[in-house]
Amino acid sequence: MDSPGDKWVGQSLPRFEDAALLTGRGRYFDDCGTPPGTLHAAILRSPHGHARIEGIETAAARALPGVAAILTGEDIRATTTSLVVGVKAPMECWPIAVERVRYVGEPVVVVVATDRYVAEDALDLIEVRYAPLPAVTDPVAALAPAAPVLHDGLKGNLASERRFRYGDPEAAFAAAAHRVRIDVAYPRSACTPIECYGVLAEYDPGEDSYDVFANFQGPFSIHAVIARALRVPGNRLRLRTPPDSGGSFGVKQGVFPYIVLIAAAAKACGRPVKWVEDRLEHLAASSVATNRVTRLEAAVTADGIITALDWDQLEDCGAQLRAPEPATLYRMHGNMTGAYAIRNVAIRNRVVLTNKAPTGLNRGFGGPQVYFALERLVQRIAITLGLHPLDVIRLNLVPTAAMPYRTASGALLDSGDYATALETALRDGRHDELLRRRDAARAQGRHYGIGYTAVVEPSVSNMGYITAVLTPAERKRAGPKNGAQATATIQCDAVGSVSVHVASVPQGQGHRTVLAQVVADELGLRPQDIRVVTDIDTAKDAWSIASGNYASRFAPAVAGVARIAAQQLRARLTRIAAPLLNVPPEDVVLAGGKLHASGNADNALPFARVASSPHWAPGTLPAEDSAPLRETAWWTPPELTAPNESDEVNSSLCHGFIFDFCGVEVDRITGETRIDHYVTMHDCGTVLHPGMVAGQVTGGFAHALGAALYEAHSYADDGSLQTGTFADYLVPTAMEVPAPIILHHESPSPFTPLGAKGVGEGNCMSTPVCIANAVADALGLHDVTLPLLPATLAAHLHGAEPNAPAAAPKGERLLRGEGQARVNAPREQLWALLLDPDALMAIVPGAHGIQRTSPTDYTAEVTLGIGPVKGRYRVALALSDLDEPNALTLSGNAAGALGFGQGRGQVTLTDANGATIIAYRYEAAVGGKVASIAGRLLDGATRVVISQFFAALARQAAPQAPWWQRLLQRLGLRA
Amino acid sequence: MPRLSATQRHSIRFTLNGTPVQGEAEPRMLLTDFLRHVLGATGTHVGCEHGVCGACTVQVDGALARACLTLAVQVQGCEIRTVEGLAPAPGRLSILQEAFRRHHALQCGFCTAGILMSLDAFLRAQPDADEAALRDLLSGHLCRCTGYAPIIAAALDAAARLRETAHA
Ligand code: FES
């Protein structure tokens, strides 16, 4: 397109970002090089869900050539301040364990060395002595009076509790024809961008200042949190981000504790320090979405109109309340009635701490948890009242005429025509045909179901919503918080070329292309003429606490403010050009790279000439226009006011609408769920770039499909992480993700400069519950728990499995086995071997340095490789129930950097004509890293190790005949 | 196979995108680290270092390999191709790269290098690959941004165009 008059906005231009990214020239964090002398950090992490640190032995690691510094929690505590916690509660939040570890993967020691390989070698040489404590991972169990307490200052594990009441819920429930209730537990899921965290920090003692380069997606208000933790004012913390990011979906907000840690390490070493997170660290300890237990009850009229909701939400934020938590619980506060006009609402919100990784930002942030309960409830209401779910949705949708609509809890729904969007989706998404497919499938006895969801997708968060966690009185004391400052700067250089800078910190969404389109439209230029810079430098750029990449604020807020800045620039350009063109400023048109008189394209000046004139000839310009053209615009929507006395909160500026429906089939034999047809209707206001909007929807859909069917960030009861690799935490691949049918209905937002709303998070809110509703319909289920693993659904299809063997003590990975071996030696000889340390040393696989500490106790060091994890363990063995030479019991425990375990084996020796049959039976429980990343291999590995032990025992007792003798024996000849 | 001392750095030579390269590394150094940090070829990315995500995929003597599961010393004397070698000339894109740009088959672009390397090798071996075959191939890669639909579209489009140029 080159013809003036057409708009660039709204077109799917190829992205300017792509040429570099497709040719390997991206500049992601780890591509950006380091200053000379940079050291590299590696982090030793807790293998326990909960334990007291009794000692850390670092001498051997310090002695390793190349190691520059070793920092423990005590060292970090001495030089930094605890991260601020968002609720009024007596607890601290350190980026590294201090005295106690509270989740698997919590940093315990930071090693800084000349390179990463050496730093990791040093980790292997550090001995940490832990005294394990009982752990609690279930949020309900964590509230029990006898539950282990994570933070002593708190007394229990409840970090916050608030109740809210809007309208008259009690009266509505009293008058209701039906009360319908649902209890759900929403699991944890993870963002897992393909790039992990990276931090490079330098400290300047002369100025007491930090320079940090990190793939953080802020600054946000978190800049203030980091500066405070590092004990410097904000102007002594310079934060820069790389030009490209390998994705975030929220989780790169969680880089900030590591910024504090690595910055503190840089100060301790007096050298720049770099740290790159690996995937195992990321899955264990970056940050994940909250899991939530919800009880939701609706008051419903005989016709199916919902008159009240009663929410009881128990939010599990893991082991620490890290900023901005408990924001997940409050982000949806204005939207607790979803897409429905429900005037009476009661809410009880509780936040609990458990021995799991701390939570933070993620795609959907709070939406998946809320809508899973709400939209499952809508299906239950339909079933209870004998209605079609679509009818319950239709009856309760916010009416179009009521827009903008103030919800009971205070959100202002900016625009939308929910009813039309829904009916359009049914028509264009071929709902009739889907019903026929379902009927045909069911007629063949197949398990086919249809699910529906209607959700409101909030975007552009109100900086004040999180203060709803405080009481109105506490809020008053703290001072009001509100708004959502966005900023953009546009400037023209000495040759009149245009650069744009924003503080949006994109994580792969193509911001640079869209901004070029927006600005080109205002200035009559081509997008390729505009250069957009999106990496941030807090020391030089305009930014505010709302700056960063989150809450889907780019299209509505950042692109919008870029347009305002461009308009300001345009106004100045037209003022400069008007006298030269002999027309009033309002008659100056910017098009085709020129400024010309309206109606006379020949009376024109090149854009570059006007734009550069203040650089070259300021004396010819009126004083107010003589400065070079550089406009910084700020924008914050007035609709985002602070929560009021009644706790009404306009938590977000924009509210998109999504209506999804889908058909799924659950395999009769395997229980696998197949998505047959998925339709997702979006109203995200004005679409700025259709290709990118489609990309956000398909990407969000895939994310959500993973959460619905495969992904759960899960722990055993003892706090061991069970999903420590990409082979355990199952992110869907191209084989699992079908292409959804995407439809649009545009209702521009009246509150944003371009009419756009956010779009990237909605499917994470709508899709998990839509699939769950479809599966519930297919199998006639009352309760559905995500992820919908085939194994879970198989139980519904085929009945429960026969009783599984008892679980491991405290829920660790339990291993059992038995076997026997025949040894050509008398029992007495074997017995002597088992009680001889020197003999054992040769027998126990990987053992070095066995010592006998009492007649029946041994200690040893053992090196074992299990799958990808090879490590050293300290082993203590005890012999008991000695019944010479018939039987004994061998019990032991092992601990090392990679994990811990304990086990018992019963060994019996039976005489068989001078030879001996050794029979054994063992039970062992294993936890820690080795269980979380090599869990699937443990059984096999244990069998191999034990059989090696007995083979070695047999060899030791009865050395084998030479090979030629064995060959003759095998051939049936005697030598 | 020569025996290498674990504690010493060894000279490693191979051909990277047609150009001879040389560097020193301990035997334990991963090919990803060697490419990125010794040679400065940062187009190959690291997403998991345990062989699942596919971001580090490169071609070793024409065969696909996970650079994160390969030691640098293993490719002594080999021909290595990485994403930096795909474009026909500076400032131009290959047919496959163009198709990715046209279909918005990348967002953050972090997974893209590995996916391009797999598709490049696969489409050469199987120019008639259909959607099912492409999905099967791509199941060796994780992309968290795109939802795969645009990647499949780009791959099918590129396959069609490559067939056309082959016949032209
Ligand atoms: S980095 Fe090699 S497969 Fe993930």
Ligand code: FES
């Ligand atoms: S484009 Fe970001 S992971 Fe694929």
